[in-house]
Amino acid sequence: MAMTGVLRPGHVQIRVLDLEDAVRHYRDVLGLEETGRDASGRVYLKAWDERDHNSVILRQDDRAGIDFMAFKVDSDATLDKLEADLRAHGVTTTRIPAGELLQTGERVRFEIPSGHQIELYARKTFVGSELGQKDPKPYMAKFDKGIAPMRLDHALLYGPNVDKVLEIFTQVLGFHLTEYVTLPDSDVKGALWLSCSNKAHDIAFVIHPEPGKLHHVSFYMESWERVLRAADILASNDVKVDIGPTRHGITRGGTIYAWDPSGNRFETFWGGNSSYPDLPPIEWSWEGLGEGGGLDVAARKMHETFLTVVT
Numbered sequence: 001m002a003m004t005g006v007l008r009p010g011h012v013q014i015r016v017l018d019l020e021d022a023v024r025h026y027r028d029v030l031g032l033e034e035t036g037r038d039a040s041g042r043v044y045l046k047a048w049d050e051r052d053h054n055s056v057i058l059r060q061d062d063r064a065g066i067d068f069m070a071f072k073v074d075s076d077a078t079l080d081k082l083e084a085d086l087r088a089h090g091v092t093t094t095r096i097p098a099g100e101l102l103q104t105g106e107r108v109r110f111e112i113p114s115g116h117q118i119e120l121y122a123r124k125t126f127v128g129s130e131l132g133q134k135d136p137k138p139y140m141a142k143f144d145k146g147i148a149p150m151r152l153d154h155a156l157l158y159g160p161n162v163d164k165v166l167e168i169f170t171q172v173l174g175f176h177l178t179e180y181v182t183l184p185d186s187d188v189k190g191a192l193w194l195s196c197s198n199k200a201h202d203i204a205f206v207i208h209p210e211p212g213k214l215h216h217v218s219f220y221m222e223s224w225e226r227v228l229r230a231a232d233i234l235a236s237n238d239v240k241v242d243i244g245p246t247r248h249g250i251t252r253g254g255t256i257y258a259w260d261p262s263g264n265r266f267e268t269f270w271g272g273n274s275s276y277p278d279l280p281p282i283e284w285s286w287e288g289l290g291e292g293g294g295l296d297v298a299a300r301k302m303h304e305t306f307l308t309v310v311t
């Protein structure tokens with residue numbers, strides 16, 4: 001598949017209650033690399049297999065949650081075109097100047113009907129991975145520091161108007177719907193998994209009365225074995241685990257959900273289906289999500305925290 005338009009999740013800005021506690025978590029327990037700090041005090045990090053300067057930005061605030069999630073697009077021309085397409089669809093956009101985030105070009109920011117701030121950008125400084133671009137080794141011992149995911153993978157966001165969000169992502173931004181859950185006794189799609197790539201999902205939504213909420217930010221693990229190793233690291237650092245290790249029926253990915261020190265949920269995720277835009281999406285019923293193992297294949301039940309604990 002030729003990848004054009006929107007390429008991948010590029011960065012998330014996460015609000016944390018105590019910056020240095022959060023840095024200890026994201027850098028030392030999760031094992032991301034700190035790549036910078038800016039004048040406003042925000043901390044920038046990236047995972048070992050990412051080549052652009054940053055993918056996670058931590059901002060201290062008195063309220064946890066997500067400020068915005070951004071997607072990298074393939075060119076400045078695509079950025080201009082998608083901005084025009086969003087406006088034609090009735091979405092208000094604003095331009096944030098290059099450099100407002102370290103090593104990151106101009107961003108187009110817009111609010112989607114679920115109350116989340118989404119951004120598109122075309123440029124971020126290529127810093128490379130420590131493995132290099134020529135004849136790279138597969139592995140470095142230092143990648144064993146912490147959980148050490150390969151990359152930022154996706155986020156699951158909670159908010160209202162999921163039907164309108166589906167329209168924007170599929171009709172304007174070129175995503176395809178990979179899986180969805182219908183609400184009890186209805187055809188209404190209450191949860192969506194959306195991909196701009198060949199992955200099982202790059203962003204997902206669950207319907208929720210309060211706008212702009214974060215369910216989790218997900219990091220991609222190299223193997224199921226590394227997810228199990230993550231469970232040991234979480235336990236030895238007294239990190240509170242929500243669910244797992246188990247497998248999601250939806251996406252078929254291996255998973256652990258756990259909480260950062262501010263109560264933001266994160267996921268260590270491995271595997272998952274491939275997706276293609278020509279394939280019809282997989283449908284899950286509400287019972288399928290719970291007892292059918294959509295959420296948790298091993299426990300085959302709905303976990304109350306899945307629907308109620310968000311930041």
Ligand code: M3P
Nearest residue numbers: 156204248250251294295
């Ligand atoms: C995911 C996710 C669920 C399946 C989820 C798959 C929640 O990767 O978004 O956590 O049923």
Ligand code: FE
Nearest residue numbers: 156218267269
């Ligand atoms: Fe996830």
